Amino acid sequence: MSFLAKAAAGIRYVLAVLLSGDEKSRYVLAEALARQVYPRYKFSEFGRLIEYDEDFIKFYETYCGTDNYHSLDRKYTLNQLMKVCALLEGDTAECGVYQGASSYLICRHIAGLGKSHHLFDSFSGLSKPGPKDGNHWTQGDMACDEAVVRENLKEYDFVVYHRGWIPDKFHEASSKRFCFVHIDVDLYQPTYDSLAFFYERTSPGGIILCDDYGFITCPGAKSAMDSFFLNEPEHIVCLPTGQGFVIKK
Ligand SMILES: C[S@@+](CC[C@H](N)C(=O)[O-])C[C@H]1O[C@@H](n2cnc3c(N)ncnc32)[C@H](O)[C@@H]1O
Incomplete structure (x- = not known):
């Protein structure tokens, strides 16, 4: 032919x-x-249920918009992981909040349980990338006004705002324990600082989820997780979504 x-x-x-x-x-x-x-991208099997989950897609479009669905699978995974730790001892926390979409999901799980959800963010975007962070990120990326987050989370009265650079405000939660911690700051230093603070305060069976672990754009976040857990008994579970998590022993 x-x-x-x-x-x-x-x-x-x-x-x-x-x-x-x-x-x-x-x-x-x-x-x-x-x-x-783009041959590097590998399609999965046809017909995954996530693509038909209208309620979840509606949540995503409400809080993340319809420009792209880049974090749909990660938000879906976070939502699933919350099921297994919401009832364990302790509050929840998110380091790196942006517009509050992941925090909204976390709050949905702990509503009515008498827990608090702690937010740590500069609300001025990323801190300055360091030598381990590659060249994808620039200081100030992902900035979001605190007022936007407050509006998105207004139905939950148990959210505690800790505005400032990580780790400056961690002392405000030093007496707390946690059942779930979401670390999503893209860079080495704030990821490491978050692990150093939250690890010992995470309840056995609780989960520390790093949103950035498996991305070539976030070498610092991977390096922080790898070096922190080198001397701890937990194994990092690396997901095809790009997330990495540990279950605290
Ligand atoms: C990728 S966004 C978070 C996305 C959010 N977790 C979600 O699921 O929609 C990164 C956030 O980390 C915050 N951030 C980055 N470095 C920080 C630092 N050193 N201290 C405080 N906040 C920081 C930024 O302000 C931004 O809101």
Whole structure:
């Protein structure tokens, strides 16, 4: 077959799939196209339930918008992990809050349990990247006004705001214990400082989840997790979402 004949057959196939409305065929086509454009990305099996979870997708679109779905799977995972530790002893915390979408999910799980949820953020974006952080991030990235977070979390009266650079405000929670800690600050130093503070305060069976562990854009966060847990008994579970977590022994 000539090149032109092949191209025409290809176009006919694409049009037929698009007109058919058959979801599985569209998925197969998208996979074939993506393989040509970006072969490093590996499609999963067709029909994962997350793609049909209308309630969860609605939550995501409300708090993260519809521009991209880059953290849908990570938020989904966080939401699932909360199920296994919400009832353990202790409060919850998030280091690096941005607009509060993950904190909203955490709050949903602990509402009515008599716990507090502690937020630690500069509300001025990232601190200055250090030598272990590569060159993806710039100081001030991901800045979000505290008022936006307060609006997003207004239905929860148990949220405690600790505004400031990590670790400056950790002392305000030094007497607390925690069942779940979400660390999402992208950089080495605040990730390490967060681990150093929260690890000993995390209840057995509690979870420390690092949002940035498995991304080539966040080498500092991975390095902080790896070096901190080198001398601890927990193993870091690295997820295909890019997150890494430990279950406290
Ligand atoms: C990736 S965003 C957090 C996203 C959020 N966890 C979510 O799930 O939507 C990173 C956040 O970390 C905060 N941050 C980064 N470095 C910090 C530091 N050294 N001290 C305090 N906050 C910091 C930024 O202000 C920003 O809100």
